[in-house]
Amino acid sequence: SAVISQKPSRDICQRGTSLTIQCQVDSQVTMMFWYRQQPGQSLTLIATANQGSEATYESGFVIDKFPISRPNLTFSTLTVSNMSPEDSSIYLCSVVAGKTQYFGPGTRLLVL
Amino acid sequence: AQSVTQLGSHVSVSEGALVLLRCNYSSSVPPYLFWYVQYPNQGLQLLLKYTSAATLVKGINGFEAEFKKSETSFHLTKPSAHMSDAAEYFCAVSSAANFGNEKLTFGTGTRLTIIP
Numbered sequence: 001s002a003v004i005s006q007k008p009s010r011d012i013c014q015r016g017t018s019l020t021i022q023c024q025v026d027s028q029v030t031m032m033f034w035y036r037q038q039p040g041q042s043l044t045l046i047a048t049a050n051q052g053s054e055a056t057y058e059s060g061f062v063i064d065k066f067p068i069s070r071p072n073l074t075f076s077t078l079t080v081s082n083m084s085p086e087d088s089s090i091y092l093c094s095v096v097a098g099k100t101q102y103f104g105p106g107t108r109l110l111v112l
Numbered sequence: 113a114q115s116v117t118q119l120g121s122h123v124s125v126s127e128g129a130l131v132l133l134r135c136n137y138s139s140s141v142p143p144y145l146f147w148y149v150q151y152p153n154q155g156l157q158l159l160l161k162y163t164s165a166a167t168l169v170k171g172i173n174g175f176e177a178e179f180k181k182s183e184t185s186f187h188l189t190k191p192s193a194h195m196s197d198a199a200e201y202f203c204a205v206s207s208a209a210n211f212g213n214e215k216l217t218f219g220t221g222t223r224l225t226i227i228p
Contacts, residue, residue: 042202045215092155096212099163105155
C-alpha cells in the first residue's frame with residue numbers, strides 16, 4: 001500500500017496568484033499522477049510525473065499553467081499558476097503500488 | 113481506449129435496503145476495474161478492485177462487485193445500507209497490461225443517499 005499526504009489541505013487564493021501543492025508518499029514510486037476534480041464532477045488527469053524527466057500533460061493542460069516538479073521518488077509538487085475562479089477545484093495526487101492506485105486526501109482550492 | 117458509464121448520478125436507498133450502483137465499462141483490452149468512495153470533504157478511498165483473479169470481488173465495509181465480461185459490467189452491491197455509506201462512488205477502469213503506466217479512466221460518479 002501507499003500513504004499519501006498533501007499540503008495544503010485547502011486554500012483560498014486571489015485571482016492572478018499561484019499556489020504550489022506538495023505531495024509526499026511514504027514509499028518510492030516510479031510514477032505520480034495529478035488529478036483535478038472540479039465541483040460536482042469526476043476526476044480528470046492533469047499530468048503524469050516521472051522522476052528525472054519532464055511531466056507528461058493530458059490534452060487541455062499545459063506546463064505553463066500547471067508546472068510540476070518531481071525531484072525524487074517520494075515527492076512531487078504541482079503549481080497552479082495565474083489562477084482564475086475556474087481553477088477552483090480539488091487537486092489530488094495519486095500513485096500506483098502493486099495493483100492498486102492510491103489517492104491523497106486532496107487540496108481544496110477556492111479562487112476568488 | 114477505455115471508458116466507464118455509471119448509470120444514475122444519484123441513488124437513494126432506505127437504511128437496511130440493498131445498495132446497487134451500476135457501472136458499465138468499455139475496453140478493447142482486458143481491464144482492471146476499481147470502485148472508489150469519496151466521503152464529504154475527503155479524498156478517494158479504494159473500496160475494491162478486479163485484477164483478473166476472482167470475478168466476485170469483496171471489498172471494505174461490506175461492499176462487493178462482480179465482473180461480468182459478457183455484460184461489460186462491474187456493479188457494486190451491499191446487502192444492507194448503513195447511514196455511514198452516504199458518499200460519492202466512482203467506478204474506474206484501466207488496461208490490465210499497462211496498469212500503472214497509464215491513467216485511470218473514471219466514471220462520472222454516483223451520489224448515494226441513505227434514507228433513515
